Amino acid sequence: METGTRSWKRVGARLTSRDRGDTKSLVAESSGDPQTPQRRPLPALARFYIYTLHGLLCEVAFTAVWNCCLTLDPRLPAHTSLWALPMYGTAAFLLEDLSAWLKCRHWPLWARLVLYTILTYVWEFSWGILLRLLGACPWDYSQFQYNLLGLVTLEYTLPWALAALIAEALIVHYTLRLSLDSRLPLN
Numbered sequence: 001m002e003t004g005t006r007s008w009k010r011v012g013a014r015l016t017s018r019d020r021g022d023t024k025s026l027v028a029e030s031s032g033d034p035q036t037p038q039r040r041p042l043p044a045l046a047r048f049y050i051y052t053l054h055g056l057l058c059e060v061a062f063t064a065v066w067n068c069c070l071t072l073d074p075r076l077p078a079h080t081s082l083w084a085l086p087m088y089g090t091a092a093f094l095l096e097d098l099s100a101w102l103k104c105r106h107w108p109l110w111a112r113l114v115l116y117t118i119l120t121y122v123w124e125f126s127w128g129i130l131l132r133l134l135g136a137c138p139w140d141y142s143q144f145q146y147n148l149l150g151l152v153t154l155e156y157t158l159p160w161a162l163a164a165l166i167a168e169a170l171i172v173h174y175t176l177r178l179s180l181d182s183r184l185p186l187n
Contacts, residue, residue, distance in 0.1 A: 039179040039180065040179055040180050041176070041178075041179055041180075042175065042179065047096070048089045048090075048093050049089070050175050051088060051091075051092030051093055052085050052088055052089030052092075054092065054167075054171050055087070055091070055092065056080060056084055056088060058163060058166075059080045059084050059088070060078040060079075060080055062159065063080065064078035081138035083127070083131060083136065087123070087124075091120070091123055092171060092172060095116070095167055095172055096176065098116075098119075099112070099172060112164075112168065113164055113165055114161075116164035116167075116168070117157060117161045117164055120160045120164060121160070124152050125148065125149075125151050125152045128151030128152070129151065132151070139151075141153035141155075141156075
């Protein structure tokens, strides 16, 4: 995140100055010039909202392309469920801190993607079990050869790894760099 000449990086729930190695609240950062507005990071709820919409958009796009490949239907019909909103929103929200933690420990990209993909399967399976208990699970992978209880399938390994790469490198990366102008009210 750029504020003036200082660059910031996210470390856990804090923003850390890259040029001095100190930790300060972005709100407390001021250039001293009353004409220069202070900037503050997006609130957690706003980031969650962005992640939720991104996940929903990706699911609609993926199901449309996947169905087109299977049926050759040029109309690109897609499907999703409102249950996707909390699933994708919370997953990407949790990725914020996990990604920062792994990068601080110098995990290579390939290792992070393997971990993210495994965690995605655990996440999808957990949600699937919960939703199935409620009679509300909107997906069933039973028709795939390498499925587990119809809740996850290995055929989606590459799409999930690609989704994790996009989430870490683009969505989380740039969402954490968005900020609010302190002159704007929060309500």
